[in-house]
Amino acid sequence: MENPATERTPLVIAAEINMITCQTKKILLAGAIEIGCRLQEAKALVKHGEWGKWLESVSYSQKTAERLTSMSNMTYTQALLLLGLPAEEREEFIEQNDVGGMTTKKLQQALQDRDKANQEKDQALQENQAFKKGLKAIDSTISELKKEQAKAASMPTNPENVKAEAFSASQPALPTHNLKAEHDPDAHIKYVEKCNACCKTIADTFFDLTTALTNLAHVDPNLKEEKRKEANRLIEYMAETIKEWPPPKKPLRVHS
Known part of the structure; x- marks a missing residue:
């Protein structure tokens, strides 16, 4: 053996x-x-x-x-x-x-600094890719909202809403949500939980956004500024939309 x-x-x-x-x-x-x-x-x-x-x-x-x-x-x-x-x-x-x-000590430090710089660069590039992916998803969502707005604007208007329609013609259109009638007495619990989850997602995403912008500033300051402006436009759009919701000028259509 x-x-x-x-x-x-x-x-x-x-x-x-x-x-x-x-x-x-x-x-x-x-x-x-x-x-x-x-x-x-x-x-x-x-x-x-x-x-x-x-x-x-x-x-x-x-x-x-x-x-x-x-x-x-x-x-x-x-x-x-x-x-x-x-x-x-x-x-x-x-x-x-x-x-x-x-000296040997300085060489060790130079090699450590090199490794750290490479790691930071790789992390910044990864976060930049994630940031681009997030912006692409946001752009897609905005496009869908605009399609809903255009569809809602083409629908017949009730006589009692003529004044509201005249007013809305001079204002940016807000998305119209089609909701089903709720018969569940505990439905509010579900929507509160949904609101809390969405707020947490927005907060987490905003932290990731600012982290990506910080790292991007070290990699490409011009690209950082371009993405910062894009993000700022989206945030302004969201802030303006949520100021008064649901919008009184276009009541939500409830389908039973």
Whole structure:
């Protein structure tokens, strides 16, 4: 019977590959530091104007040489810290920061600040997407309300409501709600609960809205202002509508 300790499984093989990959990266980083030291040494010896030509002898571009030279002052601990970054992000980080002139503590802080900034950016983008989705739903709701208003305006008017209709012609039309007759003596309980739930939803959504606007201000101030104005128009519309409801000029139609 085969010894379980030596049994070859996909999990064991994956662990071995990951270990070899990690060791290889460490060797490459250590090698990059050593190469950087030698490039720095060679640059001090090569005559002025011949640096680019000399680099051809080691098959390095000036950009690559500069990146490797900047690593020459790094310690092995600093190299291991950079090992945690993906290769393409590592090169960008080295180009944007004076890694060679940093202490290990400052490098750790710079990496933490980078991670925090990326997290905030991702969160802001996610909230912006949610904000756009919410505005799309709001726009759809307003469109439906406008359709109801247009439909209500085209219906025949009772003689006793002629004056009210004349007045409403000069005012923004409010949505008309078609309600069924309520025979349940406890119906008020249901509607109070509905009002409470809606108010909580509005409050929660408003908090999400202001949070999204705050984060959007850091990502794109112009887009933030555009969305703030859109939200403000909607809020003004809602505030004007709820001032007196139901609207006296258009009594609610009750269908029995």
